[in-house]
Amino acid sequence: MAELLQKSLKALLSVSVALVLLWLRPSMAAKPDEVPVGVILDLNSELGKMVNNSLALAVEDTERYTATKIRLIIRNVSQNDAVAAAGNASELIEKHKVRAILGPQNSEQAGFIVELGLESQVPVIWFPITGPSLLPPPSPSSNQGLNCFQFQAIAATIEALGWQSIVPIFEDTEYGGHLIPCLSNVLKDMGIRMVNITAIDPDSTDVEIDDILVKLNNRRTHVFLVHMSMDLGIRFIQSAEEQDMMGEGYAWILTQGLSSLTDPQVTTGNPLKGYMQGALGVRPMDSNKTRWRRWTQSYFDYRFNSTLSVYGWWAYHTIEALAMALEKPGADNNGTKLQSEIWDTNFTGLSGINFNLKGGQLDQSVLEVYNVIGPRERVIGYWKPETGLVQNFSKGAKISGKYQLKDPLWPGDTLDKPPKLRIGVVATNSFPELVSVDNSTTPVMIHGFAFNVFLKVVDVLPFPLDYEFVPLPNKSRSGS
Numbered sequence: 001m002a003e004l005l006q007k008s009l010k011a012l013l014s015v016s017v018a019l020v021l022l023w024l025r026p027s028m029a030a031k032p033d034e035v036p037v038g039v040i041l042d043l044n045s046e047l048g049k050m051v052n053n054s055l056a057l058a059v060e061d062t063e064r065y066t067a068t069k070i071r072l073i074i075r076n077v078s079q080n081d082a083v084a085a086a087g088n089a090s091e092l093i094e095k096h097k098v099r100a101i102l103g104p105q106n107s108e109q110a111g112f113i114v115e116l117g118l119e120s121q122v123p124v125i126w127f128p129i130t131g132p133s134l135l136p137p138p139s140p141s142s143n144q145g146l147n148c149f150q151f152q153a154i155a156a157t158i159e160a161l162g163w164q165s166i167v168p169i170f171e172d173t174e175y176g177g178h179l180i181p182c183l184s185n186v187l188k189d190m191g192i193r194m195v196n197i198t199a200i201d202p203d204s205t206d207v208e209i210d211d212i213l214v215k216l217n218n219r220r221t222h223v224f225l226v227h228m229s230m231d232l233g234i235r236f237i238q239s240a241e242e243q244d245m246m247g248e249g250y251a252w253i254l255t256q257g258l259s260s261l262t263d264p265q266v267t268t269g270n271p272l273k274g275y276m277q278g279a280l281g282v283r284p285m286d287s288n289k290t291r292w293r294r295w296t297q298s299y300f301d302y303r304f305n306s307t308l309s310v311y312g313w314w315a316y317h318t319i320e321a322l323a324m325a326l327e328k329p330g331a332d333n334n335g336t337k338l339q340s341e342i343w344d345t346n347f348t349g350l351s352g353i354n355f356n357l358k359g360g361q362l363d364q365s366v367l368e369v370y371n372v373i374g375p376r377e378r379v380i381g382y383w384k385p386e387t388g389l390v391q392n393f394s395k396g397a398k399i400s401g402k403y404q405l406k407d408p409l410w411p412g413d414t415l416d417k418p419p420k421l422r423i424g425v426v427a428t429n430s431f432p433e434l435v436s437v438d439n440s441t442t443p444v445m446i447h448g449f450a451f452n453v454f455l456k457v458v459d460v461l462p463f464p465l466d467y468e469f470v471p472l473p474n475k476s477r478s479g480s
């Protein structure tokens, strides 16, 4: 009897403990030190979805080791709607008293939101594809420089590989618009031509994209530089694959925004898996991939059925940076102080990524050039502003000579570059007015009327011509 009573008491006790816990839980969720943070993303875009999931995961993880509890208040706003972005930001600030705003992806929207943020001292960290930036930027020019780095690295790659012309294809948006201003001067100095510069409206139908590619495919230059966001990029590359343009004889160079799509190790949510053999790309140097990061990426794949790219990691670390800044004395109730604490962020995450927001923008001036080979990507060179392109990052010093990359593998599993027209020049110099070869210089200089006419013709050709001159041995007097 006593035993039964004891048992019932025990049961009663455990039920009440459970009840107390249940009663406590909601009150924990509403703890006063919970910090509301506004998030403005375009949840219709691939990037927006990934960032949204990555932020959610980061909040869960960060809560385990900081006292700060961040509560995300998410707003889904189309990237093209600056007014809606501003409306949502002001609602987040006034009604929800958010302490910081993350997003948007687009700088026009960011411009509106930062005005509101300044008035109410709410730091705004926006997510351009070049990595999180704090607004307002400490100096607008520093922002501009960083945006151009990836294009400078690409230009150096093109030069090192000896290409004389490329076809730049970019999305006709504010993001895509950086390409030409950043590239044109660098390429001109290198003597590399941009031909058939093509802007693609992100709202183009698949048929329209096919048409553009069919036209481009008829040209002689088959070195394509693609600068797009993921949404348009996926459709574009799929279309190129359907036109048989991903095989031998074509070279593809991708800017940062598409780089995560080529990762052959990515298994889920990557429709381009297997398409990108031989493609070249640039991305921030990312050589410190920890085991924890691989593990978290597979967990992310499994849980959200999508890929956590470097871009998603930046969003993840932004939450950590924000949580750390909020722990600093005085930063929890003073927006200006919070902002300057975020500016001071510099840590290496468990992912192995160095997250340095000094200067208000993620430092990623060291870039790597990679090549997709089979089931892996191989890094074939590194670029930073001080050294330009180098083959080996740790050796650092700029290698002399033009060819500073490891040999890439081209689409179609070939080591041959897309073909170049080789033009033989007889070196007899019997009619120097017509054509003469001066072999005292490297490269050999060619002069004369025939040569000048050739150059003029190339200039007015309706298509670009990749060519080189090959002086023929000075054997027969006739030079036939």
Ligand SMILES: *[C@@H]1O[C@H](CO)[C@@H](O)[C@H](O)[C@H]1NC(C)=O
Residues within 6 Å of the ligand: 043, 049, 052, 053, 056, 072, 074
């Ligand atoms: C965005 O994240 C929230 C959790 O923070 C989740 O409930 C929601 O489903 C996500 N939306 C999308 C479109 O991924």
Ligand SMILES: *[C@@H]1O[C@H](CO)[C@@H](O)[C@H](O)[C@H]1NC(C)=O
Residues within 6 Å of the ligand: 043, 044, 076, 077, 078
């Ligand atoms: C986000 O908003 C767009 C309209 O701008 C809508 O089509 C889409 O379904 C929304 N997505 C989510 C996850 O709410």
Ligand SMILES: *[C@@H]1O[C@H](CO)[C@@H](O)[C@H](O)[C@H]1NC(C)=O
Residues within 6 Å of the ligand: 195, 196, 212, 215, 216, 219, 461, 462, 463
């Ligand atoms: C490429 O450029 C040439 C002239 O430079 C032009 O005739 C041709 O139509 C262009 N092709 C495309 C697809 O824009």
Ligand SMILES: *[C@@H]1O[C@H](CO)[C@@H](O)[C@H](O)[C@H]1NC(C)=O
Residues within 6 Å of the ligand: 288, 290, 348, 349, 350, 351, 352, 353, 354
């Ligand atoms: C790589 O990441 C680990 C884990 O965060 C870090 O301890 C280490 O310093 C990093 N190494 C480099 C070279 O950044």
Ligand SMILES: *[C@@H]1O[C@H](CO)[C@@H](O)[C@H](O)[C@H]1NC(C)=O
Residues within 6 Å of the ligand: 427, 428, 429, 437, 438, 439, 474
């Ligand atoms: C080729 O030979 C002729 C005479 O046989 C000479 O005049 C000419 O300079 C030579 N050309 C070169 C490039 O050596």
Ligand SMILES: *[C@@H]1O[C@H](CO)[C@@H](O)[C@H](O)[C@H]1NC(C)=O
Residues within 6 Å of the ligand: 439, 440, 474
């Ligand atoms: C240049 O031409 C001269 C004359 O034909 C020849 O003696 C010499 O070996 C050539 N030099 C080179 C580098 O081909």
